[in-house]
Amino acid sequence: MDEVFKALADASRRSLLDRLHARNGQTLNELCEGLAMTRQAVTKHLAILEQANLVTTIRHGREKLHYLNPVPIHQIGERWIKKFERGKLAALGELKRQLEKRDE
Amino acid sequence: MDEVFKALADASRRSLLDRLHARNGQTLNELCEGLAMTRQAVTKHLAILEQANLVTTIRHGREKLHYLNPVPIHQIGERWIKKFERGKLAALGELKRQLEKRDE
DNA sequence: TTGACAGGCAACCATTTGGTTGCCTATTAT
């Protein structure tokens, strides 16, 4: 899980996920197009995403296809959000109320 | 939004959020208790969480109370997850199917 | 079979990050 958060921390990597979301199964070179980054930089980002299990790859001949894996992101929603979500809006509302009481 | 992801990338900071979730409105020194870190390190983490709007603080006399703000985390769930969630399980299932076809 | 294309590996570099220590300020309690 730690790896997922670290992987998502970088904007370049998030945009790579965006690209894969737009069109799944792209090759490395396709993912490089239009980016102000060398191919090797992208390779590193993809490796990090792969290790975090956010991207799955498959070799097909000399090409490596990249597929988005939505499961870990979904798990954040399941574990983290849910954890803090109880009393979602209530938190801020109650916060204000408590402080008003405290500072009287 | 970038700040939120960066703030969540660190395990120490996530555990600070856990602590605040367990008991909201703690002071800096309370949050330091039992951690293998100096007070100043915790201060820095809290500053980052504050900048990401994940923690709201209020001065009360010489104390600074820290409150968890669940809204940005909730927004991840709203924006990111939703974005990739379409065809949640479908993605992996379809992935396998496509590859089986491709590699025949 | 040979060149072009897709990708991998490794060394290197600058900046960011997570942490430290040391000292300063403000508030509270004795």
Added chain:
DNA sequence: ATAATAGGCAACCAAATGGTTGCCTGTCAA
């Protein structure tokens, strides 16, 4: 008034991070 308490600021440091360049390997097409 003064000591203890709660927190802030700044300089500094080591390690991690995001990026580069250079070169190597494997696969496909002419």
